Amino acid sequence: MTTGYTRRRVMAGLGAGLLAPAAIAQTLKDIRDLKPGEFTWHPERSPAGPVAIIVSIPDQRVHVYRGGIRIGVSTCSTGKPGHETPTGVFTILQKDKDHKSSTYNNAPMPNMNRLTWDGIALHAGKLPGYPASHGCVRLPMAFSEKVFGITHVGTPVILAGSHADPVDIVHPGLLLTGDAAGGMDAAVAKLKSRALPVAEPAITVLVSAASGEAVLLENGRTVATTAAQVADGTGLGEHVFSLIEAHDGGAALRWHAIGYSDSHGVPVEVPQGSILRRVGADEGFRAAVHDRLHPGMLMVTTDLPLHPDRRSAEDFVIMTA
Structure with missing residues (x-):
């Protein structure tokens, strides 16, 4: 099932990142005025850190963040009517610099970052100025090369109608344990010994307030499930949390968080640290998660049930529409 699109201009406050006010105004003007095939790229703004990509389907723009700062x-x-690009949170499943389509007459798809096994990907292609693909996200050739060079299997890609820019969160304790908890020293020691997950398995924790379930995925495959403990019983919202590093001398973990919606024009909540404090799980599930901590690990919260139609092994992480 897919969602439609609406062609509108970029909202005034979208994509501000962490720039100074004058720079924000200039950057927003540039973004609004980009012609088909044009892009901006400033990797020097954040030379290192986990990468996240947000595709704004209504605005036909791709935003690339590294270390929580927008660099491009x-x-x-995106997908034309009848072949609309699905919305939701995906992770890159496969990379192929010289990919050719097995579905569309061996059509070249350079710098392909695969998002689903049934044909959705980021790749270089024609940009006529409106949605024209069969569901993929086409990029300018030069931009696709730059994106290909900084992504890895497991990099999160959010296909959305609207979104909030990443915010920096420091959580005083381990994931899924509420506030400060034991075992922090051992977990932080493991975290510090691990680099970005270029050589690590892609780890994602899914938490659904609707079905009261938590799922641990390793390279897209389910390795553990448990009942999620959600304090106060209210919804969590649609958010993606990316682990950055240990913080405060190892007493806390630093995350970048992104809120998103499948609908255009819907106000998106800026995720706060309280969401991390509200979610818990049983000891066995927590241990499995903490043993896999590494920079770039994801936690995805949703108010949708974790139904098989919304997620399948090594395919959608959580598809909203």
Whole structure:
């Protein structure tokens, strides 16, 4: 099941990142005025850190963040009517610099970052200025090369109608344990010994307030499930949390968080640290998660049930529409 699109201009406050006010105004003007095939790329703004990509389907723009700071914005072309690009949170499943389509007459798809096994990907292609693909996200060739060079299997890609920019969160304790908890020293020692997950398995924790379930995925495959403990019983919202590093001398963990929606024009909540404090799980599940901590690990919260139609092994992480 897919969602439609609406062609509108970039909202005034979208994509501000962490720039100074004058720079924000100039950057937003540039983003609004980009012509099909144009992009901006400033990797020097954040030379290192986990990468996250947000595709704004209504605005036909791709935003690239590294270490929580936006380093690039590009025009794109998503799925045309009848082949709409699905919305939700995906992770890169496969990379192929010289990919050719097995579905569309061996059509070249350079710098392909695969998002689903049934044909959705980021890749270089024609950009006519409106949605024209069969569901993929087409990028300018030069921009696709730059994106290909900084992504890895497991990099999160959010396909959305609207979103909030990443915010920095420091959580005083381990994941899924509420506030400060034991075992922090051992977990932080493991975290510090691990680099970005270029050589690590892609780890994602899914938490659904609707079905009261937590799922641990390793390279897209379920390795553990448990009942999720959600304090106060209210919804969690649609958020993606990316682990950055140990903080405060190892007493806390630093995360970047992104809120998103599948609908255009819907106000998106800026995720706060309280969401991390509200979610818990049983000891066995927590241990499995903490043993796999590494920079770039994801936790995805949703108010949708974790139904098989929304997620399948090594395919969608959580598809909203």
